[in-house]
Amino acid sequence: MFDSAAPLPDGCTDRQIALAKFDAVRGDTEALAANLTPEDQSIQSMPDVSPTKWHLAHTTWFFETFILSRFDPDYRLFDPAFRFLFNSYYEAAGPRHPRPQRGLLSRPTVDIVGAYRDHIGAGMARFVERAPEPAWQEAAPLIELGLHHEQQHQELILMDIKHVFSINPLLPAYQAPHPQIAVPMAASGWIDFIGGLVEIGHRGDGFAFDNETPRHKVWLDPFRLAAHPVTCGEFLDFIEAGGYQKPEYWLSDGWAAVRAEGWEAPLYWRREDGVWTIFTLGGLRRLNLAEPVCHVSFFEADAYAKWAGKRLPTEAEWEVAAEGVPVSGNFADRRHLHPDPDHEGGASGTLRQMFGDVWEWTASPYISYPRFRAPAGAIGEYNGKFMCNQMVLRGGAAVTPAGHLRATYRNFFPPSARWAFAGLRLAEDG
Numbered sequence: 001m002f003d004s005a006a007p008l009p010d011g012c013t014d015r016q017i018a019l020a021k022f023d024a025v026r027g028d029t030e031a032l033a034a035n036l037t038p039e040d041q042s043i044q045s046m047p048d049v050s051p052t053k054w055h056l057a058h059t060t061w062f063f064e065t066f067i068l069s070r071f072d073p074d075y076r077l078f079d080p081a082f083r084f085l086f087n088s089y090y091e092a093a094g095p096r097h098p099r100p101q102r103g104l105l106s107r108p109t110v111d112i113v114g115a116y117r118d119h120i121g122a123g124m125a126r127f128v129e130r131a132p133e134p135a136w137q138e139a140a141p142l143i144e145l146g147l148h149h150e151q152q153h154q155e156l157i158l159m160d161i162k163h164v165f166s167i168n169p170l171l172p173a174y175q176a177p178h179p180q181i182a183v184p185m186a187a188s189g190w191i192d193f194i195g196g197l198v199e200i201g202h203r204g205d206g207f208a209f210d211n212e213t214p215r216h217k218v219w220l221d222p223f224r225l226a227a228h229p230v231t232c233g234e235f236l237d238f239i240e241a242g243g244y245q246k247p248e249y250w251l252s253d254g255w256a257a258v259r260a261e262g263w264e265a266p267l268y269w270r271r272e273d274g275v276w277t278i279f280t281l282g283g284l285r286r287l288n289l290a291e292p293v294c295h296v297s298f299f300e301a302d303a304y305a306k307w308a309g310k311r312l313p314t315e316a317e318w319e320v321a322a323e324g325v326p327v328s329g330n331f332a333d334r335r336h337l338h339p340d341p342d343h344e345g346g347a348s349g350t351l352r353q354m355f356g357d358v359w360e361w362t363a364s365p366y367i368s369y370p371r372f373r374a375p376a377g378a379i380g381e382y383n384g385k386f387m388c389n390q391m392v393l394r395g396g397a398a399v400t401p402a403g404h405l406r407a408t409y410r411n412f413f414p415p416s417a418r419w420a421f422a423g424l425r426l427a428e429d430g
């Protein structure tokens with residue numbers, strides 16, 4: 001499980017490397033589903049959530065649609081109906097089953113979806129070994145994209161099953177609880193950055209999604225970033241100060257969401273007999289005040305920052321600050337699947353937990369970088385058409401596959417979304 005970042009032996013050809021990566025990533029996805037029943041894998045608890053079974057099939061559809069059907073003249077579709085059932089949002093790939101109705105599909109069964117995955121796995125192995133060089137050259141970047149796409153869906157599988165389990169009165173646990181280690185509350189420190197004329201965006205070495213390009217110049221005034229993400233204890237102070245009852249801290253759309261949705265705390269927090277508990281992928285447990293707050297919307301992150309007299313960082317500030325910080329931390333390979341307290345506690349003077357634990361909401365709208373051009377064809381729909389009405393998050397979370405993240409990685413969600421593993425880090429002007 002979660003071993004797709006493992007190094008390959010020296011001397012592998014590009015094709016052998018691609019196939020080994022394909023097998024590893026596909027195996028990781030299947031491992032995530034292994035401790036779920038077919039019933040667990042079929043439920044859609046809200047329109048944003050997709051059933052595990054759908055994720056398993058849709059990631060498979062991606063390879064069938066964009067590689068095998070396009071580049072392998074000998075490939076035969078597993079089931080023509082799957083072109084409709086498992087297309088997510090690609091207009092150029094034809095009509096599709098409505099997203100809010102994914103949970104109504106008792107058929108195909110989990111077993112049939114497993115056979116679909118096997119069919120595509122065998123087809124891809126054949127293609128990678130035998131494709132003529134021109135077809136291979138064209139297909140190889142799409143295979144790499146398909147594997148990064150599948151890793152994104154690995155995170156979605158965990159986000160989505162957590163929501164599915166959270167609405168079940170039995171509160172099932174996805175995995176055994178991770179032991180809680182008592183750590184001191186992190187000292188609240190600040191790190192200074194001089195800003196100036198800086199560059200952000202992908203440099204061009206290694207894989208990146210199109211939305212991370214082109215690299216471009218940005219002017220930053222001096223700024224400061226908090227050494228740590230905001231903790232549950234700090235967020236509890238906001239709740240106890242009446243933060244959810246005072247419109248002065250909230251954007252207009254955020255206040256409307258608070259009223260309409262009855263928000264009183266982050267998603268998955270509960271208060272029973274005066275005791276705060278939190279639902280995790282390891283089940284329900286007492287809230288740990290030292291761990292980063294998670295499952296807040298952009299609106300809640302922004303309201304907290306205003307209450308604290310600070311602000312959220314822009315994505316350019318975050319990226320410049322993250323440059324040189326090792327891309328390591330509490331990612332899915334640790335199998336905690338929940339943000340951890342900073343085990344080094346009081347250590348200060350450096351940025352902590354920039355990668356892993358929780359995605360960090362930024363103050364930046366998700367729009368294209370200057371001179372961005374989406375690729376032609378269906379693949380151009382991957383990111384570009386969503387560049388409106390969403391906010392950027394940075395850094396990855398405890399459910400993000402290890403090896404999937406970069407400092408330039410731009411995640412994005414609508415400002416009201418709470419089911420992502422999203423928290424915040426404060427910023428202020430320097």
Ligand SMILES: [Fe+2]
Nearest residue numbers: 058088149153
């Ligand atoms: Fe997808």
